Amino acid sequence: MMPSAKFPDLTDASVLITGGGSGIGAALTEGFALQGAKVAFIDIAEAPSTALCDRIEKEIGRRPLFLNADLRDIEALRAAAAKAAKAHGPVTVLINNAALDTRHAAEEVTVEFWDDNQSINLRPHFFSAQAVAPGMRQAGGGSIINFTSTSFLINHPDMPSYTAAKAGIIGLTKGLAGRFGKDRIRVNAVAPGWVITDRQRELWVTDEVLAAHVAKQCIKDVMQPEDMVGTCLFLASDASRMLTAQTLIVDGGYL
Incomplete structure (x- = not known):
């Protein structure tokens, strides 16, 4: 369920979401469109992204801008x-x-796998x-809102390159917050628990x-992609004007 809160300062805001065509990203694309924002999103998968744009336009009356790009290609990311x-x-x-x-x-894990994994899960966060x-x-x-994960906090054993990237995102978040704060650019991270996407x-x-x-969660509900939207709306709006360099864990109280 989408959050009921409205943030007037997000009306007509220019929003860019990476991986916005499916899963959590699709929920974010829809959630910001519901706020009246001008939403653009980057995704590598064309068919589901176009279908998402069609549905949002039909239901909300605002069509997101789909930008087809592979985030491993930094020049394509910059162009998008x-x-x-x-x-x-x-x-x-x-x-x-x-991600x-x-x-x-x-x-x-080979060197090639490691480098490719990092080029998806960490490197684009900086260059975007x-x-x-x-x-x-x-x-x-x-x-700027960077998605990390609780996976590295629970010592997940089956994806060391991914968890290394997700831990790195917190360091990147704090470094960019320090650099960009003078320009009133806030940089925060969101760490979801297990969100049950189609994937x-x-x-x-x-x-x-x-x-x-x-x-093991304090709140005994299965987390859905829409449960990430409210946190991002808050971080995007002027309601969080003095909040930066932070990581918000959204996991139903699992940790």
């Missing part, structure tokens, strides 16, 4: 960010959501922030495993 700014004005809200949580055994920062500065400020259901969810996980 420039297109978002050209279409909607300087980006004042950036959400670095894109790939493919399982991998430590014993089998670098791309939009001048426009945010020109606009008088902005908000999670297809690959890893079983009734038994999910029930055991939820039993």
